[in-house]
Amino acid sequence: MKKTILVTGAAGFIGANLVKELLSTTEDKIVGIDNLNDYYDVSLKEYRLKEIESLDGDFTFVKGSIADKSLLDSLFETYNFNIVVNLAAQAGVRYSITNPDVYIESNMIGFYNILEECRHHPVEHLVYASSSSVYGSNKKVPYSTDDKVDNPVSLYAATKKSNELFAHAYSKLYNIPSTGLRFFTVYGPAGRPDMAYFSFTNKLIKGETIKIFNYGNCKRDFTYVDDIVKGIKLVMDKAPLKKNGEDGLPIPPYAVYNIGNNNPENLLDFVQILSEELVRAGVLPSDYDFESHKELVAMQPGDVPITYADTSALERDFGFKPSTTLRDGLRAFAEWYKKFYKV
Numbered sequence: 001m002k003k004t005i006l007v008t009g010a011a012g013f014i015g016a017n018l019v020k021e022l023l024s025t026t027e028d029k030i031v032g033i034d035n036l037n038d039y040y041d042v043s044l045k046e047y048r049l050k051e052i053e054s055l056d057g058d059f060t061f062v063k064g065s066i067a068d069k070s071l072l073d074s075l076f077e078t079y080n081f082n083i084v085v086n087l088a089a090q091a092g093v094r095y096s097i098t099n100p101d102v103y104i105e106s107n108m109i110g111f112y113n114i115l116e117e118c119r120h121h122p123v124e125h126l127v128y129a130s131s132s133s134v135y136g137s138n139k140k141v142p143y144s145t146d147d148k149v150d151n152p153v154s155l156y157a158a159t160k161k162s163n164e165l166f167a168h169a170y171s172k173l174y175n176i177p178s179t180g181l182r183f184f185t186v187y188g189p190a191g192r193p194d195m196a197y198f199s200f201t202n203k204l205i206k207g208e209t210i211k212i213f214n215y216g217n218c219k220r221d222f223t224y225v226d227d228i229v230k231g232i233k234l235v236m237d238k239a240p241l242k243k244n245g246e247d248g249l250p251i252p253p254y255a256v257y258n259i260g261n262n263n264p265e266n267l268l269d270f271v272q273i274l275s276e277e278l279v280r281a282g283v284l285p286s287d288y289d290f291e292s293h294k295e296l297v298a299m300q301p302g303d304v305p306i307t308y309a310d311t312s313a314l315e316r317d318f319g320f321k322p323s324t325t326l327r328d329g330l331r332a333f334a335e336w337y338k339k340f341y342k343v
């Protein structure tokens with residue numbers, strides 16, 4: 001049956017990839033909202049929207065903020081969404097140290113508005129982006145959704161953990177099926193320029209030096225965007241069941257999953273693979289002197305030394321595990337970069 005789906009953050013990296021996948025593989029009506037803010041180069045968001053518009057399919061784009069309650073009221077009244085996927089947020093750990101206000105506006109007020117709309121409309125499933133950053137400096141690896149995560153080390157992480165708490169309360173009070181997805185370092189073509197693989201590339205091209213934090217002793221569970229999109233799509237179609245407990249009251253139809261590669265890579269290995277793929281794609285010349293453009297520096301506030309996803313719950317409930325290797329994913333990124341920036 002044709003569904004009507006709201007994707008917030010539709011011009012964002014993950015949102016645009018999800019919309020493209022839904023338009024290519026379903027008959028569903030997709031409404032996308034995004035405020036097209038200038039946290040990073042807006043032309044990338046416009047490029048992603050153009051790519052979406054080049055596809056056949058039922059897509060409506062609304063430029064606006066999820067912090068605008070009256071705009072959301074009118075959208076939910078007009079479209080009666082079956083599924084809501086909330087990906088709009090102010091992302092970035094470091095930016096939350098210098099620009100906290102926007103995190104409260106988009107990640108807290110915006111998310112609260114989405115929950116209120118789900119409360120007052122018959123939404124079958126709310127899926128929303130959480131983040132691996134909720135694990136803070138968790139010592140135990142791999143990170144499991146059963147771990148206690150009450151020690152965020154950035155405001156960004158605190159907003160994401162708060163989203164999970166808000167969603168739990170709304171699931172319990174109003175029986176709204178909700179699933180939070182903790183994404184682990186998502187990367188790929190037309191990704192976010194604030195993330196290391198992208199900003200390193202920009203710097204290397206200009207002949208600048210890249211800073212490798214914690215003297216290279218960092219590990220990240222890099223997850224290719226197509227794997228994230230596959231995971232979101234599977235989760236969207238299977239809302240947590242509504243059930244009553246022994247007391248006759250509803251058990252909150254609430255779930256949280258990790259989506260990560262379950263295979264953390266050392267930052268120095270990651271830089272090595274990235275440099276090889278940039279040379280292979282012709283973004284950088286084969287005689288590029290990488291060693292003289294690398295600087296090993298101390299850890300930054302808000303950063304964590306390792307992220308490592310335990311994905312067993314996702315595998316158990318959806319039979320799915322991300323599988324794209326870092327080399328394949330960075331190859332796709334390097335090839336896209338070459339074309340997009342006409343290097």
Ligand SMILES: NC(=O)c1ccc[n+]([C@@H]2O[C@H](COP(=O)([O-])OP(=O)(O)OC[C@H]3O[C@@H](n4cnc5c(N)ncnc54)[C@H](O)[C@@H]3O)[C@@H](O)[C@H]2O)c1
Binds near residue numbers: 088182
């Ligand atoms: N990319 C990652 O590695 C990663 C990791 C963990 C979690 N996440 C989360 O996944 C989601 C998507 O991330 P992304 O990497 O695609 O980031 P992104 O910045 O590319 O996408 C977010 C989009 O939301 C829009 N937006 C921001 N505030 C808004 C508001 N108030 N109203 C409407 N639109 C707004 C932005 O313009 C942007 O296009 C975010 O919630 C992010 O926190 C991403």
